[in-house]
Every structure is written in structure tokens, then in C-alpha cells.
Amino acid sequence: MSRSYLDRGRPIAALATVPGRSALAVIRCSGPRTIELCAQCFSPATALASAPGYSMVHGWFNDPRKDERIDEVLAAVFRAPHSFTGEDSVELYCHGSSAVVARVLVVLEERGFSPALPGEFSFRAFINGKTDLVKAEAVNELASANCEAARQDALERLSGTLSKAYKDLRDDLLDLLAELEARLDYPSDEIEDEELEPESGLFARLQSCRDRVRRLAEGYIAGKLRQEGALVVVAGRPNAGKSSLFNLVLREERAIVSSEPGTTRDWLEVWVELSGYALRLVDTAGLRQALGEIEAEGVKRSLELSARAELVLYMVDGRKGLSEEDLTYLERYPEAIKLWNKIDLDECPEPPPGWLGLSAKKGAGLPELEAAIRERLFAIAGGGAASQKETPRLANARQKTLLDQCLAALDSAQAAAARGLPLDALALDIREAADYLGQISGEITSDEIFDRIFGAFCLGK
Ligand SMILES: Nc1nc2c(ncn2[C@@H]2O[C@H](COP(=O)(O)OP(=O)(O)OP(=O)(O)O)[C@@H](O)[C@H]2O)c(=O)[nH]1
Ligand SMILES: [Mg+2]
Missing domain, CATH: 3.40.50.300 (P-loop containing nucleotide triphosphate hydrolases)
Structure with missing residues (x-):
């Protein structure tokens, strides 16, 4: 199977719940012609084909080739762009046995659905502008949260506080860059002395951005500990x-x-x-x-x-x-x-x-021991959402690496400013720092990183 995330011409389907025995299983379908193709295996077919978005239809899932009923199901219908992926989507709620799930997936494949890659629904949501990378990663973190601290933090990230922190920083850097570049056109492209004063202009703004990046990066230890x-x-x-x-x-x-x-x-x-x-x-x-x-x-x-x-x-x-x-x-x-x-x-x-x-x-002595552990962990990992008002916590190694690179670029910019280097040297570093932040949110991407990011997600997510 050599499908790529970028191959978006075909509809995809996958089990979104844990395989095995359960009361219900949810099979998720998304992409071009999804509603029409699902209706071909559904009775009453027209009820599904004509269902408005955000509605549920009750009926039978069938194998049209063998003219055989497979399960009694509920189908939730979402019409583009009002769905998780931004595409037409159907969620099939069937009975949770491996036999039912296997047959439904086979029939869907025969209709033209490709088995979804891990994280492919999230990828499509990202590429269709439904989410940024940070929120897409938060969804996966929420799906894999195994304790209350992890749940709280992932939800906070999903609600956008971390995305906003990255965006505000990048905007500030781009503003700074725009000013620098405007001044590059003037005959004197040296930094004025007063701008190097810690309290004034350019230097102070650079310093403030650098401090914010550093604080975010420092939150990683706590964030990772709470998540993992x-x-x-x-x-x-x-x-x-x-x-x-x-x-x-x-x-x-x-x-x-x-x-x-x-x-x-x-x-x-x-x-x-x-x-x-x-x-x-x-x-x-x-x-x-x-x-x-x-x-x-x-x-x-x-x-x-x-x-x-x-x-x-x-x-x-x-x-x-x-x-x-x-x-x-x-x-x-x-x-x-x-x-x-x-x-x-x-x-x-x-x-x-x-x-x-x-x-x-x-x-x-066990209660006292538990209290001591709690106190120690709290000191390392901090409290809940309220403690993130100033600096939201990240828990993602990809974001941390890019933040570190951003910090190094800002350090280099500061050193350039302190040494009174020409403005274009400074501008180069600030541009680089802003680009790293753009890569975190996904505003700047390259195709090869998709496999790496979304490949680590759960199937059906
Ligand atoms: N009275 C009493 N005996 C204890 C207590 N804790 C452990 N023991 C006894 O001490 C012995 C060793 O206990 P373990 O829990 O096996 O000790 P350990 O540190 O795991 O030992 P190793 O695996 O050999 O390193 C056993 O006979 C236990 O019943 C305690 O709080 N009070
Ligand atoms: Mg022992």
C-alpha cells in the first residue's frame, strides 16, 4: 500500500473505535461521493442519500453485491464543509463485533473507499483549513490522554490557547521584520544607538519575543510529564x-x-x-x-x-x-x-x-507518602488549566524542536543587534525564527513532514 496523505481524490474509511468486542463500533467515512457511496449499501437508500447535514438515519447496512443485510445501523451524515474533515462524511454506528466491523469495511472498500492511513481524517481537516497543526495534534493527545492532567492540557490546547500563543509571537516577529525591511531601503542601514537600549524600540521587542519563546519551550518538561x-x-x-x-x-x-x-x-x-x-x-x-x-x-x-x-x-x-x-x-x-x-x-x-x-x-504512612509524591509532581509539572493563563503548556516533541530552533535564531538576532551588525543580518535571523513558528502551526509545511506528523496518530482519527 503506497497511498500518500496527499492523495485526496478518493474517499477513506476506518474504524474509529477500539477493535474487539463492544456494544457499538463507529466506522468513519470521508471524502468525495461518501454519502452517495454509503447510500448504495444502505436501506432505505434514499433516506441516507437525501439526509441533510448533522442528521442521523436509521436503517440497514447491506452488501449490495450479495444482496445481504450485514447489520442494523445508525448513520450520521455531515455535509461539506460542515464536518470534522471539511468533506462529506458519514459515521456508521454498528454493533461492536469484529465480524460486523470486518464485513462493513470490506463492503466499503468494494464501493471505492480506501482504508484510511493513521491520522488521515485529521490530515484532511488540516489541509481543508478546519484546524491548524497544533490543534490537530491536540485532538490526538486528547484521544490518548491516560490521566486527568493529560486530558486537561490537551483540551486547553484544542481550545486554541497554544495556537494563539504561537500565532501572536509569529505576528510580532513579522511586524518587527516588516519594519526592519522597510528601513533597509534607507541609506543608513545601521542600527541606531538608542535602539540598543534594553528599554527601547527594536531591542526590547526582540527581547520580549525571545523571552516568550523561552518560556514556552521551558513548559515542555511539565507538559510532557503531564501528557505521558x-x-x-x-x-x-x-x-x-x-x-x-x-x-x-x-x-x-x-x-x-x-x-x-x-x-x-x-x-x-x-x-x-x-x-x-x-x-x-x-x-x-x-x-x-x-x-x-x-x-x-x-x-x-x-x-x-x-x-x-x-x-x-x-x-x-x-x-x-x-x-x-x-x-x-x-x-x-x-x-x-x-x-x-x-x-x-x-x-x-x-x-x-x-x-x-x-x-x-x-x-x-502511605497517605503521607502519596502527599509527598503529589507535592513533588506539582512542583515539576504544575497545576491545571488556570496555571496556563500566561504560558500554555506544550507536550509535543516536534513543537519543542522547532521552538528550540526559533530560540537559537532569536539568540543569533540578539547577538547581531548587540554587535551592531547591519540590519539585513538581523532581518535574516528574525525571518528564520518566524518561519520556525510557521512550521509549528502548519502555515509553512513541506509534504514530507505529513507522514511524520499524522503517521503517529491513531487509526480512524
Ligand atoms: N514488618 C515488616 N516487614 C516488612 C515491611 N516491608 C517489608 N517487610 C518484609 O521485609 C522482607 C523483604 O521485603 P521485600 O518487599 O521483598 O523487600 P525488597 O526491598 O523488595 O527486597 P529485594 O527484592 O530483595 O531487593 C519481607 O519479608 C517482607 O515481608 C514492613 O513494613 N514491615
Ligand atoms: Mg523486591
Whole structure:
């Protein structure tokens, strides 16, 4: 199959819901002759063919070649340009079995529909001017949001706050550029001294744009974490109680717990949601001078995971206190939340300052631990929509790369201004910076990026 997104002459169809068994499945169709072609497999055919936009028609989906009914369906009709894609579209609500879906898709293909590429409906919406790239990406982010924080942010982006921030910035840069270019026609194309004053004219406006780009780029860490979830690693010496904590959070005896040190070798992970954030919680092998090759590999992986983690929960057996290894580890991860485990035992002394008392076996201290995690995540990832009033958050690597490139171009423009270079050198950098912002929103595109952007979307989206 070598169809391209740019091949828009044919109608497309795809399952828009999760494949498998469900009450209903939605099959989405869009493109030239969609309503007419769907009507050919629908009875009563004229009811569908003549249905106004934004209406639903009840009937049967048929295989016209075999003159056979396939399913009882509802068809939602959208007429161009008033649809998601901007094209004529039909959504078929059929029963959610794989047998029904497979037959409907085969019949649609026989009628001339091509199986949609991932994200092809969104691509068509973009190319038909229904959305910019940032909002198209937000739709996909909303469809894949796996926690409340991700949902809130994606919705904020879908409502256009981020698109507006990019657009305002680009407009300001283009205004600046227009002024510079107008002045290039004058005999003296040097920058006037007063314009280099931080508070005045050109320099100040350039500086303000640069600061706004920098703030947006800085929001990426929080945005990505809220969208994709945080890696939270439980680390500590063997037997500290890491797997017990993992099971306690999970409310299930998932990890093997035993009094034998070195029980966990392969690390285990589970997704949990805490206060709206998705956490990828990982139980790791206990840190010590390993006894054999397998344990050594486990320890190596624990250290690698710690290095990648957004948050480390470092646990010790309170009865044993702090060892040399614990202190060495904590020097490397001073931000770790420090857990003093087994406080249910009489021989366990009080936790020292800065340590949180816990019983991974009995559950004491868990609410305090959750509060500490919440506080730490909030510090890294910030709050909900209200906190985005000034600077909306992005969570998309493509946008971040282009923002970084834009920032580098503005840095170069500032350096040019500071060195009193001719205006055309400055104009070149500002043009480049504005172009990067245009690529973010899709005002400037090249064909080859479509596969990369939309290819990562869900099928049927
Ligand atoms: N009394 C008490 N025992 C605990 C507690 N947490 C863990 N244990 C016991 O300590 C032993 C080790 O627990 P694990 O959870 O397997 O420890 P681990 O840190 O995963 O150990 P490794 O996988 O070997 O690194 C087991 O016998 C647990 O029952 C606790 O809070 N209180
Ligand atoms: Mg373990």
C-alpha cells in the first residue's frame, strides 16, 4: 500500500473505535461521493442519500453485491464543509463485533473507499483549513490522554490557547521584520544607538519575543510529564521492602516478597493514577555488591532506571539504619523521597529528620507518602488549566524542536543587534525564527513532514 496523505481524490474509511468486542463500533467515512457511496449499501437508500447535514438515519447496512443485510445501523451524515474533515462524511454506528466491523469495511472498500492511513481524517481537516497543526495534534493527545492532567492540557490546547500563543509571537516577529525591511531601503542601514537600549524600540521587542519563546519551550518538561506520565522508581538496598510497597500501592500481591535479600531481579512496573497524574511505578532490584551475574544485571538496571526517573522513592529498612551504600546513592539523588520502612516493628527506631516513616507491610504512612509524591509532581509539572493563563503548556516533541530552533535564531538576532551588525543580518535571523513558528502551526509545511506528523496518530482519527 503506497497511498500518500496527499492523495485526496478518493474517499477513506476506518474504524474509529477500539477493535474487539463492544456494544457499538463507529466506522468513519470521508471524502468525495461518501454519502452517495454509503447510500448504495444502505436501506432505505434514499433516506441516507437525501439526509441533510448533522442528521442521523436509521436503517440497514447491506452488501449490495450479495444482496445481504450485514447489520442494523445508525448513520450520521455531515455535509461539506460542515464536518470534522471539511468533506462529506458519514459515521456508521454498528454493533461492536469484529465480524460486523470486518464485513462493513470490506463492503466499503468494494464501493471505492480506501482504508484510511493513521491520522488521515485529521490530515484532511488540516489541509481543508478546519484546524491548524497544533490543534490537530491536540485532538490526538486528547484521544490518548491516560490521566486527568493529560486530558486537561490537551483540551486547553484544542481550545486554541497554544495556537494563539504561537500565532501572536509569529505576528510580532513579522511586524518587527516588516519594519526592519522597510528601513533597509534607507541609506543608513545601521542600527541606531538608542535602539540598543534594553528599554527601547527594536531591542526590547526582540527581547520580549525571545523571552516568550523561552518560556514556552521551558513548559515542555511539565507538559510532557503531564501528557505521558512520570517515571517513579522505588530503589533501595535488598530487603528494604520495595516490593512490599509496590504491592501496597497496587493493592495486589503482584511482586514476589520474601525475607531473602536479592529477591527482585527483573524490574516490575505498573501504571497508577495519583491526584490526576499518571505514574509509571517501578519496583527494582535491591542495590548491593551483587552475588552473581543475574543480580548484577538487575542492579545495573536499577541504577539506569533511577537516572531516568522523574522521582525516586528511596527506601531503607529502619531497623538497620543508613549504610554507606545508602549515603552514596542519596548523594547522587538528593531529591529522592526518603522512606524509613518497617515502623510497625518495635525494634525500628524513629525516622531521622527528612525521612518518612512507613510500614509497607501494614500501610502506615502511605497517605503521607502519596502527599509527598503529589507535592513533588506539582512542583515539576504544575497545576491545571488556570496555571496556563500566561504560558500554555506544550507536550509535543516536534513543537519543542522547532521552538528550540526559533530560540537559537532569536539568540543569533540578539547577538547581531548587540554587535551592531547591519540590519539585513538581523532581518535574516528574525525571518528564520518566524518561519520556525510557521512550521509549528502548519502555515509553512513541506509534504514530507505529513507522514511524520499524522503517521503517529491513531487509526480512524
Ligand atoms: N514488618 C515488616 N516487614 C516488612 C515491611 N516491608 C517489608 N517487610 C518484609 O521485609 C522482607 C523483604 O521485603 P521485600 O518487599 O521483598 O523487600 P525488597 O526491598 O523488595 O527486597 P529485594 O527484592 O530483595 O531487593 C519481607 O519479608 C517482607 O515481608 C514492613 O513494613 N514491615
Ligand atoms: Mg523486591
